[in-house]
Amino acid sequence: MVTNAxxxxxxxEFADLLEADDIEYKPRAYRRAAENIQAHPVPIGDRVADGDEGVLEEIDGVGDAISSKIVEYVETGEIEELEELRAELPIDIADITRIEGVGPKTAGKLYRELGIETLDDLEAAAEANEIQKVKGFGPKTEQNIRENIEFAREVGQRYLLGEGRPLADDVLAFLEDLEAVQRCEVAGSIRRWRETIGDVDVLVGTEANEAVIDSFVNWDSVDDEIESGPEKASVRVGEIRVDLRVVVPEEFGAALQYFTGSKDHNVTLRNYAIDRGMKLNEYGAFDISELADAEEGQRVGDRVAGETEDGMYEALGLPWIPPELREDRGEIEAAETGELPDLLTRDDIRGDLHTHTEWSDGNTSIEAMVEAATxxxxxxxxxxxxxxxxxxxGNMGLTDTEILEQVEAIREVDAAYDIAVFAGIEANVDANGEIGLSADVIDALDIVVASPHSALDQDAEAATERLVHAIENPAVDVLGHPSGRMLNERSGLEFDATALGRSAAEHETALEINANPRRLxxxxxxxxxxxxxxxPIAVNTDAHQPSTLEFxxxxxxxxxxxxxxxxxxxNTWELEELRAFLH
Known part of the structure; x- marks a missing residue:
């Protein structure tokens, strides 16, 4: 299966290589197409493979030229023009541009000047002090490269949650339709909703191992079978590995708890159990209080739970702990004392306060975005x-004059729809924490989201001071994507989150969870x-088109x-309460 991702x-990659080759305009078109393809709600590859090329007409920014390339890729696994570009610029562009400050243009220049193609080449050149000799570079840039090589290597082995979870949903839908499957669920980091994953882990409860595993490895979406056996199998779907484990139904809950993790959570929970004469493992919860020390084995003791995950926690006198909390950050103590949080749900969200339109770098009109929100x-x-x-x-930011013009346009849209439409701006937090908006603009706006977009290599102390200064600005309502990171691309700012939280509470400024899966x-x-x-926290999508409101x-x-x-x-609050919060 060829996934949207x-x-x-x-x-x-096309856009990066074109930019590395100093080609203008085309990279932006390809990036826009990539974003829209990623966010499209239906599997494009499956539809094209079935002969439905009309699906491509539904995607903004995908014209005839890009459509033909998509069809070519689905049918052959390659795009000839991209292969030619790869041959011309044999750069591991995705790996190299994960270094903070090394973009496609820089990667192209380093290739032309020093022949750098890989991270290993880049590291060797930095260690030999060759990079600072290239015009436009210097010792600071070279040192930054040395410090970020390991980060680039590590993230290159992981996938975004936004890439892995849709695949996991497809796997579950396939397995749930199998008659032999009694229960199934994802496990591992993807069930804990970590921002990046190494692979997709799936657990099945069944009495028919062989039938389930045979169906799984022969699923139409599988591109490659890695291995299979009587209790587990691994395949590759697109670029992502999917690991299936099958267990008997009466041990499904124990296995789900065990394989969901995290490791640290499980270790602390097992020790909690031992202190109470219990033993936990992937087969169940066992009362071992009456056993002699010499008796060992995975299923030794009086089995008191294992069929359900809830039962594994109940056996210890604890409520079920939501998977998102299982990182050993105090959740077991909170469960013991009855202080687990009543967590946010999707139904609690009443609106989105940070989105974009075609006025800057969005892909559609104010009206289209408001209709989608409605x-x-x-x-x-x-x-x-x-x-x-x-x-x-790309100089896509609005001037003060353009902001005031847009405010008028937003007021007209607000009057035409039942939904309340706020006029806002995403201002830039500069290296000193200033936002650069005039008093007239601030007075005209309902919301100011202030976000860092540059100088992302500051040390933690300077970054914390910078962000706190922005929080303290009475014009700022929301501190947007505070680190400026792009997952698997750049690490962004490091800062003291406690200090930010303290300042945000004092100055009534919300800290954003930017829901774009490339940020989180x-x-x-x-x-x-x-x-x-x-x-206060704001959960915003940073959507650039209607479909990405789903972020x-x-x-x-x-x-x-x-x-x-x-x-x-x-943005779970009632409208009037939110209005009162906004400065």
């Missing part, structure tokens, strides 16, 4: 296109630290990983 990845049943909706400033790609910024542990300080799914689960309750999240 895989097709989008080819056009991202269809989702939202009570309110915020347009926050980019203001001009450092870090905005803030992340779970940072949200938890901020919520503990009383900071809210990733934002909600990230909020849950941060122990956020509905009251912590400003």
């Amino acid at each position: 895989e097709i989008a990845g080819r056009f991202e 269809e989702r049943g939202y009570d309110y909706y915020g347009v926050a296109d980019h203001a001009e400033g450092p870090g905005i790609v 910024d803030l992340w779970g542990s940072a949200v938890q630290a901020a919520v503990a300080e009383g900071a 809210v799914r990733w934002g909600v689960h990230t909020a849950r990983r941060g122990w956020a309750e509905p009251a912590d999240v400003i």
